[in-house]
Structure formats: structure tokens, C-alpha cells
Amino acid sequence: MLIVQKYGGTSVGTIERIKSVAERIKRNVDEGHSVVVVVSAMSGQTDGFIALAAEVTDTPDDREMDLMLSSGERVSAALTAMAIQSLGVKARSFTGRQVGIVTNMAHTRARIESVSADDLKTFLDEGYVAVVAGFQGVNEDMEVTTLGRGGSDLTAVAVAHAVGADVCEIYTDVDGVYTTDPNMVASARKLDKICYDEMLELASLGAKVLYSRSVEVAKNYNVPLVVRSSFNDNPGTLVVKEDDEMEKVAVSGVAYDRNQSKVTIHGVPDKPGLAAMLFQQVAEDNINVDMIVQNVSPDGKATDISFTVPNLESARALKVSEGFASEHGARDATLVEDIAKVSIVGVGMKSHSGVAAAMFKALAENKINIIMISTSEIKVSCVIDVKYTELAVRVLHDAFELEKEPSA
Amino acid sequence: MLIVQKYGGTSVGTIERIKSVAERIKRNVDEGHSVVVVVSAMSGQTDGFIALAAEVTDTPDDREMDLMLSSGERVSAALTAMAIQSLGVKARSFTGRQVGIVTNMAHTRARIESVSADDLKTFLDEGYVAVVAGFQGVNEDMEVTTLGRGGSDLTAVAVAHAVGADVCEIYTDVDGVYTTDPNMVASARKLDKICYDEMLELASLGAKVLYSRSVEVAKNYNVPLVVRSSFNDNPGTLVVKEDDEMEKVAVSGVAYDRNQSKVTIHGVPDKPGLAAMLFQQVAEDNINVDMIVQNVSPDGKATDISFTVPNLESARALKVSEGFASEHGARDATLVEDIAKVSIVGVGMKSHSGVAAAMFKALAENKINIIMISTSEIKVSCVIDVKYTELAVRVLHDAFELEKEPSA
Numbered sequence: 001m002l003i004v005q006k007y008g009g010t011s012v013g014t015i016e017r018i019k020s021v022a023e024r025i026k027r028n029v030d031e032g033h034s035v036v037v038v039v040s041a042m043s044g045q046t047d048g049f050i051a052l053a054a055e056v057t058d059t060p061d062d063r064e065m066d067l068m069l070s071s072g073e074r075v076s077a078a079l080t081a082m083a084i085q086s087l088g089v090k091a092r093s094f095t096g097r098q099v100g101i102v103t104n105m106a107h108t109r110a111r112i113e114s115v116s117a118d119d120l121k122t123f124l125d126e127g128y129v130a131v132v133a134g135f136q137g138v139n140e141d142m143e144v145t146t147l148g149r150g151g152s153d154l155t156a157v158a159v160a161h162a163v164g165a166d167v168c169e170i171y172t173d174v175d176g177v178y179t180t181d182p183n184m185v186a187s188a189r190k191l192d193k194i195c196y197d198e199m200l201e202l203a204s205l206g207a208k209v210l211y212s213r214s215v216e217v218a219k220n221y222n223v224p225l226v227v228r229s230s231f232n233d234n235p236g237t238l239v240v241k242e243d244d245e246m247e248k249v250a251v252s253g254v255a256y257d258r259n260q261s262k263v264t265i266h267g268v269p270d271k272p273g274l275a276a277m278l279f280q281q282v283a284e285d286n287i288n289v290d291m292i293v294q295n296v297s298p299d300g301k302a303t304d305i306s307f308t309v310p311n312l313e314s315a316r317a318l319k320v321s322e323g324f325a326s327e328h329g330a331r332d333a334t335l336v337e338d339i340a341k342v343s344i345v346g347v348g349m350k351s352h353s354g355v356a357a358a359m360f361k362a363l364a365e366n367k368i369n370i371i372m373i374s375t376s377e378i379k380v381s382c383v384i385d386v387k388y389t390e391l392a393v394r395v396l397h398d399a400f401e402l403e404k405e406p407s408a
Numbered sequence: 409m410l411i412v413q414k415y416g417g418t419s420v421g422t423i424e425r426i427k428s429v430a431e432r433i434k435r436n437v438d439e440g441h442s443v444v445v446v447v448s449a450m451s452g453q454t455d456g457f458i459a460l461a462a463e464v465t466d467t468p469d470d471r472e473m474d475l476m477l478s479s480g481e482r483v484s485a486a487l488t489a490m491a492i493q494s495l496g497v498k499a500r501s502f503t504g505r506q507v508g509i510v511t512n513m514a515h516t517r518a519r520i521e522s523v524s525a526d527d528l529k530t531f532l533d534e535g536y537v538a539v540v541a542g543f544q545g546v547n548e549d550m551e552v553t554t555l556g557r558g559g560s561d562l563t564a565v566a567v568a569h570a571v572g573a574d575v576c577e578i579y580t581d582v583d584g585v586y587t588t589d590p591n592m593v594a595s596a597r598k599l600d601k602i603c604y605d606e607m608l609e610l611a612s613l614g615a616k617v618l619y620s621r622s623v624e625v626a627k628n629y630n631v632p633l634v635v636r637s638s639f640n641d642n643p644g645t646l647v648v649k650e651d652d653e654m655e656k657v658a659v660s661g662v663a664y665d666r667n668q669s670k671v672t673i674h675g676v677p678d679k680p681g682l683a684a685m686l687f688q689q690v691a692e693d694n695i696n697v698d699m700i701v702q703n704v705s706p707d708g709k710a711t712d713i714s715f716t717v718p719n720l721e722s723a724r725a726l727k728v729s730e731g732f733a734s735e736h737g738a739r740d741a742t743l744v745e746d747i748a749k750v751s752i753v754g755v756g757m758k759s760h761s762g763v764a765a766a767m768f769k770a771l772a773e774n775k776i777n778i779i780m781i782s783t784s785e786i787k788v789s790c791v792i793d794v795k796y797t798e799l800a801v802r803v804l805h806d807a808f809e810l811e812k813e814p815s816a
Contacts, residue, residue, distance in 0.1 A: 015460060015463040015464055018464065019464070049483070052423060052483075052487060053486075053487065053490060055423040056423055056426065056427070056487055056490045056491045056494060057490050057491070057493070057494035059494075060490050061489065061490055061493055063500075063501075064486040064487075064489045064490050064493075064501055065486070067482050067483075067485070067486040067501055067503070068482065068483050068486035068487065070482075071479035071480075071482050071483050072479075074475050074476065074478075074479050075457070075460075075476050075479050077475065078461075078472040078473070078475040078476035079460060079461065079464055079472075079476065081469065081472045082461060082464045082465050082468050082469055082472050083464050083465070085465070085469055085472075086464060086465035086467075092471075093471075093472055093475055095475070095552075097550075098550070142505075142506070144503075
């Protein structure tokens with residue numbers, strides 16, 4: 001098999017861990033596999049660079065940041081290659097440029113445009129383990145760019161596609177993807193398999209094992225992912241295209257997100273196009289709106305508009321909303337920060353009816369008031385008071401019997 | 409003026425110092441100069457990388473070392489560029505590759521083969537300060553290479569030549585080149601000017617302000633160097649081609665080197681070609697022989713051969729010599745480690761007679777026994793007992809009146 005393995009910052013955080021990564025790779029090579037390794041910077045390194053830049057200036061230049069940030073992965077790639085070599089296995093590091101990862105021009109958050117991997121393939125054919133510095137590429141001016149948070153996952157998936165890997169293993173500090181946060185629900189069960197769309201919903205809902213962008217690319221190119229731990233040999237969770245078996249299960253997991261705030265504009269005059277205007281202003285301010293609810297007023301002359309945003313953007317969202325309120329004759333705008341979003345996710349929902357109703361019922365039976373609701377084909381989300389988050393997650397995990405292995 | 413300025417690891421060792429470097433550069437730009445900056449890694453960084461590699465393996469791969477080591481200068485270049493930008497001056501970092509520094513294939517000790525600097529010149533013309541990551545280049549396979557110790561000086565000199573700089577300033581933690589070590593002789597005087605050949609002799613004799621390789625390249629391309637401190641505005645020492653004025657002074661400086669050992673092979677049979685054979689074996693073992701003395705034996709049948717080597721190579725030199733002795737019927741080989749070399753250097757020696765004699769006389773008057781002597785056109789060196797080093801340096805500094813400014 002041709003395997004791409006990505007190791008995060010924690011997995012290469014010390015020389016001891018790098019050596020243990022090298023031993024895992026040697027085992028894979030000894031079993032006859034070809035291996036491409038993608039490494040992140042040693043944990044703490046990237047944040048250290050960001051802190052240094054912050055000491056220099058409040059507004060560090062993105063191009064210079066990229067040159068500095070990309071150094072972290074070069075160091076861990078070199079050390080990992082040395083560690084593999086010291087076990088008697090041929091290995092060779094590759095920078096983003098040397099892999100031929102070409103990105104667009106957006107420094108610090110570049111998008112990969114193409115991956116040639118010609119040299120890398122040549123060395124793979126000659127029996128080398130290729131160790132790729134993650135998180136980086138070059139733009140068409142041959143300037144070093146970086147891919148933003150989760151960038152090394154993206155490197156791994158893109159390289160896996162470019163070399164036609166059989167699987168892309170994402171090594172991290174957890175055993176895989178769980179039915180919900182195991183720290184919150186003791187009976188949370190590790191999933192053996194999950195489909196891209198479910199993983200996307202879980203990732204965007206804050207299950208931090210994988211970033212959405214990497215899952216999207218894996219889905220587009222149909223690259224099978226495995227999320228697993230670098231600290232043990234457990235098999236992890238396979239992320240692949242949905243299949244019939246998956247559809248038999250209505251709900252695969254329960255996710256939650258406590259980093260949400262709700263902005264409400266009260267007494268908005270009931271004029272056509274006003275809501276559109278509001279959300280255009282919000283979008284222009286680069287604020288990510290998640291859910292929107294509009295309550296029709298009893299007299300039909302004014303409405304309340306509520307929407308949720310990430311906590312980090314709530315102050316800006318309130319400011320925009322206050323400006324909008326005074327400009328268009330609405331009463332005022334308020335901010336509620338102590339809310340949370342709980343969600344159930346599962347591709348089986350498409351073919352199972354009554355899933356949303358079962359969720360609402362479970363919450364109601366436990367006196368958890370639902371503030372807002374949004375649904376997609378494979379997800380139902382409810383905004384609730386933040387103090388009920390744990391209760392809601394446990395209740396839903398129980399209600400859908402997620403602790404039980406689905407019958408084959 | 410077009411100025412290349414090189415800042416060593418101590419000069420960019422903290423964010424505070426990087427900011428002070430940026431302020432100096434801004435002053436130069438405000439005075440109307442074009443500036444290219446070459447930076448070393450922040451002090452401690454390179455040794456930190458070497459220590460990390462040593463934790464991984466006893467025999468780190470040179471190619472991987474270079475990828476790791478070159479990261480240090482990339483980080484300091486990015487931070488320096490940011491610091492300059494934060495003062496409102498346009499600045500831009502360049503890696504070795506981006507400067508077009510092409511080296512030979514020898515990783516960790518590469519030689520520069522060419523410097524194109526095309527992009528760099530374009531940005532200089534547009535009013536940018538170019539900040540170059542020192543110590544690195546790429547070979548013809550586009551692999552990152554490093555230039556060995558003192559490599560950033562070499563980058564500075566090579567870039568100065570490539571862009572046709574008016575001067576190449578080497579910023580360090582001392583005020584310039586002194587008539588001798590100021591820590592040893594209180595009356596040591598900073599030299600205003602010195603010629604390349606004198607600087608070469610002083611550099612190779614252990615005056616650590618500049619590495620020989622950089623001076624050689626500066627001499628070849630006639631690049632004027634200035635050695636000065638990054639911690640004050642003193643003018644430093646100019647290193648240029650020799651001129652008539654310089655030749656008026658017989659001796660410019662006194663140097664010493666305590667890192668020398670003497671190996672003696674006793675009772676070598678007086679056969680032609682034997683000495684040549686010995687030194688070929690020594691050279692094949694990569695041992696750098698400095699001085700050689702052969703004493704003709706009284707009976708003309710056997711001789712003693714002595715040579716000096718750096719302390720670090722003395723054990724290996726003794727081993728080779730012992731092997732040689734037993735193989736060729738010499739009596740034995742011995743090692744003396746407590747020796748030192750003191751030297752007087754000056755281009756004026758070429759036209760002044762009696763300089764060597766004056767040196768021997770000054771040492772003899774102070775009962776300092778001379779063990780070995782070697783001379784070149786512009787240098788006389790004596791090997792003495794290490795315990796007399798300080799005395800010898802002071803005596804010679806006095807004898808040649810180096811504390812006095814030469815009359816114009």
C-alpha cells in the first residue's frame with residue numbers, strides 16, 4: 001500500500017516522540033508499504049513565532065510571517081527524516097516547494113492550486129520514505145506561503161491525492177472520531193467509520209480532530225482518511241464516501257459548540273428587503289453568521305431578527321446591528337453570550353423520518369428550552385442556554401442509543 | 409551610497425536588538441543610502457538546532473542539517489524585515505534561493521559559485537531595504553545548502569560584490585580590529601584601516617572578528633569591508649587594498665593562538681622522501697599542519713621532525729605519527745600541548761628590514777624561549793611555552809610601539 005501519514009505538533013512535540021514516530025514508520029516500511037510522512041511544527045513552535053512577531057509589531061507583514069512560520073515545519077521534517085534514517089530506513093525531507101505545492105497568492109491562508117510531487121514520486125519509487133514539511137507551499141512568484149490553521153492536514157490530503165495514495169492517515173492525540181465528546185459523556189463510542197459529510201458537519205461544529213477544509217478536499221478527490229492516535233496502535237476512524245450501511249443509522253454523533261453568541265435586533269419595521277440589507281452589511285464586515293430566526297410580530301408592523309455568530313465576532317456583530325437599528329428605525333440591538341448549540345448528525349436522517357421530532361422531545365422532557373433551530377439534510381441543531389449544554393449532549397446521546405454498536 | 413550591512417547573531421539576539429538594528433538601518437535610509445541587510449540566526453539558535461539533531465542521531469545527515477540550520481536565518485530575516493517595516497521603511501526578506509546564491513553540492517560547508525541578485529536589485533531600485541537570510545544558498549538541484557561557520561559574512565561579501573556595493577559593513581560586538589587583544593593589553597589601539605592580507609593573517613591567527621574565507625572573497629573582488637560594533641556609532645576598522653601609507657608601518661598588529669599542539673617524531677631515519685610521506689598521511693587524515701621544523705641530527709643518520717596542529721586534531725595527529733614511527737623505524741612520537749603561537753603582522757615588513765630580528769630580540773630580553781619560527785612576507789610567528797603568551801604579546805606590542813597612532 002501507498003500510505004500518507006500526517007503527524008500533528010503534539011505527535012512530533014519532542015525528540016522522543018519524533019523517534020517513536022520514526023519507529024512506527026519503520027514498522028510500516030518493514031510490512032512492505034510505501035510511506036509519505038507529513039509533519040506539523042513541533043508543538044508550541046508556531047505560537048512561539050507568532051509571539052516573537054507580536055513583540056516586533058502589532059501588524060506583522062503576512063509575507064514575512066509566512067517565511068517565519070514555514071520554518072517550524074522544515075525543522076520538524078529534517079529531524080523526522082534524520083530519526084527515520086537512524087533506524088536504517090532511507091528517508092528524505094521535502095519542503096512545500098520541493099513537493100511542488102503551488103498555492104494562490106493569499107499569504108497566511110493560501111489555498112493549494114496544484115501539487116506536482118514529481119521528485120517525491122521518484123524518491124518513493126527508489127524506496128525512500130518522503131518526509132514533507134506540512135502547512136506550506138509556494139505561490140507563482142516562488143514566495144513561501146502557508147495554509148492557515150489545519151494546513152498540515154490539507155498538505156497530507158493534497159499529497160495523498162497527488163501520489164494516488166491508498167489511504168491518508170491523520171495521526172493526532174485522540175483515538176479517532178467519537179459519537180460525542182468522551183470528556184462529557186463516559187459512554188461515548190469511537191466510530192469505526194463515518195462519511196465525509198458527517199465528518200464535515202462534526203468538524204464545523206467544533207469536534208477539533210480535523211479541519212473542514214481538509215475533509216472537503218478529501219471528499220472532492222475521494223481520498224480515504226483515517227483519524228487515529230500516534231500514541232497507540234488502535235485502528236482509529238475511517239472517513240470515506242457514504243455507503244448503504246451508514247444510512248441504516250439515523251444519528252451518528254452529537255456535537256456541541258459553546259463559542260456562540262446571539263444578536264437580536266428588536267422592533268425592525270416590516271419592510272421588504274430590510275433583512276437582506278442587514279445581512280449584507282454583516283457579511284461585508286467579515287462576520288460569519290450561523291443561524292437566523294425572524295419572529296413575526298403580533299401586529300404585523302415590526303419583527304425581531306436574531307442571529308448567531310462566533311463569540312470572537314460578537315462585539316463587531318453588535319456594533320453593525322446597532323448602526324443598522326438606528327438607521328432603519330428599529331428599537332435596539334442586544335447581545336446574548338451565554339448560549340450553546342447542540343447538534344445531531346447522521347447521513348441516515350435522509351431516509352429516517354421523525355429524527356428532529358425525537359430530538360425536540362428528548363430536550364423538552366428534560367426541560368431544556370430551545371431558543372433557535374436549524375436543520376440540514378444530515379443535521380439538526382438547537383440553540384439552548386449554555387448551562388444546559390452537558391445535560392443536552394447526554395440526553396441526546398442516550399435518546400439515540402449512540403453508546404450501542406449499530407447492528408451490522 | 410549602496411551599503412551592505414551584516415549583523416551577527418549577537419546583534420539580532422533579542423527582539424530589542426533587532427529593533428535597534430532596524431533603527432540604525434532607518435537612519436541610513438534617511439541619509440539617502442540604499443541598504444542591503446544580511447542577518448545571522450539569533451544567537452543560540454544554530455547551536456540549539458545542532459543539539460536537537462544530536463539528540464536524534466550521532467550522525468545527522470548533512471542535507472537534513474542544512475534544511476534545519478537554514479531556518480534560523482529565515483526567522484531572523486523575517487523578524488528584521490518586520491521591524492524595519494514597523495518604522496515606516498519599505499523592507500522585504502530574501503532567502504538564499506531568492507537572492508540567487510548558487511553553491512556547490514557540499515552540504516554544511518558549501519562554497520558560493522554565483523550570486524545573481526536580480527530580484528534583489530529590482531527591489532532595491534524600488535526603494536526597498538533588502539533583508540537577506542545569511543549563511544545559505546541552493547545547489548544546482550535546488551537543495552538548500554549552508555556555508556559553514558562565518559557563512560553570513562560570506563553571504564554579505566558575495567552579495568556586496570553582486571550588487572556593486574560601495575562598502576560591506578560587518579556589524580559585530582567589538583568596535584573593530586585592534587593592534588592586539590584589548591583584554592590582554594590595555595594600550596591596544598583600534599586600527600582605522602588595515603589591508604586584506606593583514607586581516608587574513610590576523611583572522612587565521614584567531615582574531616575572531618572575521619573569518620578568513622570572507623576576507624579572501626572580499627580581497628578577490630576588492631570589496632571594501634568595515635568591521636564595527638552594532639552597539640555604538642564608532643566608525644570601526646576599514647579593510648581595503650594595501651596602499652603606500654600602510655607600508656610605512658612595519659607592524660600593524662600582534663596576534664596569538666593558544667589552541668596549538670606540537671607533535672614530535674624522534675629519531676626518524678635520514679632517508680629521502682620520508683618527511684613527504686609523513687605529511688601526506690597526515691593530510692589524508694584531514695589534519696591541518698601549521699608549522700614544521702626538522703632538526704638535522706648530529707650524526708646525520710636520524711632527525712627529529714616536529715609540527716604543530718590545532719589542539720582538536722592533536723590526538724589524531726599523534727596516532728598517525730606513532731603509526732608512522734613504528735612503520736619506518738623512528739624511535740617514538742610525543743605530543744606537547746602547552747604551547748602557543750605569537751605573531752607580528754604588517755604589510756610594511758616587505759620594505760622594512762630587521763623586523764624579525766627585533767621580534768626575537770624583544771622575546772630574548774624577556775627570557776622567552778622560542779621553540780619554532782615561521783615567516784611569511786607579512787608575518788613572523790614564534791611558538792613559545794604557553795605560560796609566556798601574555799608576556800610575549802605585551803612585550804611585542806611595546807617593542808613595535810603599537811599603542812601609538814602612526815604618523816601620517
